[in-house]
Amino acid sequence: MDALRLLQQDHEQARALMQRIKDEVGQTDSSARLRLFRELKDALLLHAHLEEQHVYPIFQQSELTRDSARQALEDHRTMRALVDELDAMPLAGFQWVAKLNELYETATRHMTMEEVDVLNQASEVLTGEELEELGTMLDVTKKELQVGTDMKAVESNEPSPSPPLDSGGSPKSFTDETSTSGIPDPKTHPRQYKEAMKTYDTPDGNTK
Numbered sequence: 001m002d003a004l005r006l007l008q009q010d011h012e013q014a015r016a017l018m019q020r021i022k023d024e025v026g027q028t029d030s031s032a033r034l035r036l037f038r039e040l041k042d043a044l045l046l047h048a049h050l051e052e053q054h055v056y057p058i059f060q061q062s063e064l065t066r067d068s069a070r071q072a073l074e075d076h077r078t079m080r081a082l083v084d085e086l087d088a089m090p091l092a093g094f095q096w097v098a099k100l101n102e103l104y105e106t107a108t109r110h111m112t113m114e115e116v117d118v119l120n121q122a123s124e125v126l127t128g129e130e131l132e133e134l135g136t137m138l139d140v141t142k143k144e145l146q147v148g149t150d151m152k153a154v155e156s157n158e159p160s161p162s163p164p165l166d167s168g169g170s171p172k173s174f175t176d177e178t179s180t181s182g183i184p185d186p187k188t189h190p191r192q193y194k195e196a197m198k199t200y201d202t203p204d205g206n207t208k
Ligand SMILES: [Fe+2]
Pocket: 047, 048, 051, 072, 076, 110, 114
């Protein structure tokens, strides 16, 4: 699947979940609201993790998308903090609803910004084929994380190397010479692994 379609689908899922949570506010029984909030939390954290591991490292390397990428990563930090605060607060009470509204506003603005600024510029940074390859990698990583093998990495936002660039400045093929996580196998591709580690940008945009 094309990476942009996959990310857009995630946005639509998050928007629908946030609306359903808002619709539950005011109900005496808050169990559905709690269940939906947990679903939203997992969806937002997983989505942000995927973008930070596989999408923004590429966009940070292009002048065209660098500023939008920086803004997006800042938004992710804000959203994580809001999700953590909501998670720690009692559901009953107006503070939780006020905080939810804050998350709703921030996440909605962020997703619109991504759709208008970042994802629209993706075709300038990546070819159609590369977008397909990126989509495949996002899909594989998403499924791996959804089965709970590595949710700790999502919660703590552990970074992993971004794909190395070829000599023309374009990201190298995501499926060629790399594992499904985008990291070349150090045993079979020692040179590529070394390159990937060297060119790895942290989500903050600071080269390690
Ligand atoms: Fe995002």
